[in-house]
Amino acid sequence: xxxxxxxxxxxxxxxxxxxxxxxxxxxxxxxxxxxxxxxxxxxxxxxxxxxxxxxxxxxxxxxxxxxxxxxxxxxxxxxxxxxxxxxxxxxxxxxxxxxxxxxxxxxxxxxxxxxxxxxxxxxxxxxxxxxxxxxxxxxxxxxxxxxxxxxxxxxxxxxxxxxxxxxxxxxxxxxxxxxxxxxxxxxxxxxxxxxxxxxxxxxxxxxxxxxxxxxxxxxxxxxxxxx
Numbered sequence: 001x002x003x004x005x006x007x008x009x010x011x012x013x014x015x016x017x018x019x020x021x022x023x024x025x026x027x028x029x030x031x032x033x034x035x036x037x038x039x040x041x042x043x044x045x046x047x048x049x050x051x052x053x054x055x056x057x058x059x060x061x062x063x064x065x066x067x068x069x070x071x072x073x074x075x076x077x078x079x080x081x082x083x084x085x086x087x088x089x090x091x092x093x094x095x096x097x098x099x100x101x102x103x104x105x106x107x108x109x110x111x112x113x114x115x116x117x118x119x120x121x122x123x124x125x126x127x128x129x130x131x132x133x134x135x136x137x138x139x140x141x142x143x144x145x146x147x148x149x150x151x152x153x154x155x156x157x158x159x160x161x162x163x164x165x166x167x168x169x170x171x172x173x174x175x176x177x178x179x180x181x182x183x184x185x186x187x188x189x190x191x192x193x194x195x196x197x198x199x200x201x202x203x204x205x206x207x208x209x210x211x212x213x214x215x216x217x218x219x220x221x222x223x224x225x226x227x
Contacts, residue, residue: 006173008037008132009095010107011079011088014059016215017066018193018207020186022073024134027183028107029072032132032172037107038076038095039063044085054220056080065210087120092129103173106131113178117147126153131178136185150178157181197221 010025017039025037041059053059060077067073078094079086088106095104106129108116113133116122125131126149133154155177188206196203198221203212215221 005101006035006103006105007074007095008032008034008107009040009076009092009104010037011040011042011091013053013190014039014041014063015053015190016059016062016193016207016211016220018188018190018211019205020188022066022070022208023186024107024183025073028132028134031181031183032105032179034105034172036072036074038074038104039067040076040079040091042079042086043082058214058218058220062207062211062214065214066208068210089119089121089125089128092125096129104129105173108133110135110180113150113180116150122147123149126150126176126178128175130173130175133178133180135180135182153178155179194221198223 008025008028010021010028012021014021021039025039028034029037041056041063043056056077060075060080063075067075076095079091092104092106095102106125108131110133113131116125119125131153153176157179193203193206196206197215203215206212207215
């Protein structure tokens with residue numbers, strides 16, 4: 001078991017949280033031995049034009065419902081409490097400094113990895129923290145990134161048939177590495193959930209039942225106007 005202070009950080013708008021988010025968090029924790037994964041809803045996405053998000057209070061309430069009883073997942077409201085744009089490097093440093101003091105490991109998808117050179121202080125993010133990039137099993141090798149420092153940090157993990165990927169040597173959380181491994185995709189997205197609500201369809205198999213009840217009880221996403 002990893003040091004209890006070493007935690008994964010999975011950020012996003014979570015508008016709304018769905019089963020794909022939970023599966024990524026679960027798989028990453030199991031594959032890496034992280035003590036737990038923090039689900040970190042943002043107020044305004046800094047690297048793309050923000051959609052018209054549901055209020056932070058609703059998104060946080062749905063996250064709490066989604067992870068109820070799951071001791072390895074934790075809601076972190078550090079970014080949403082700010083009410084504005086927060087950058088990943090600043091959030092990771094804040095988590096590291098505490099309280100409580102933790103060693104955060106940043107979790108992202110492959111699309112975000114390819115966009116990493118455009119992020120604020122991305123070289124500092126890599127040097128100070130370990131990152132985990134999740135790829136699909138059917139995807140080819142990660143497309144080359146232009147930034148040589150990002151490319152040098154990538155560690156592709158071989159996945160065995162009966163266990164976790166090899167290559168996760170001791171010292172997870174020391175910084176300077178981007179671990180890439182594959183997990184089966186979950187065919188769900190927040191935009192699909194919102195569209196299903198707007199069309200009056202069932203949310204079974206897309207979000208946890210408690211989240212579905214919350215969405216309907218609060219009249220969320222009745223009009224799908226997001227990009």
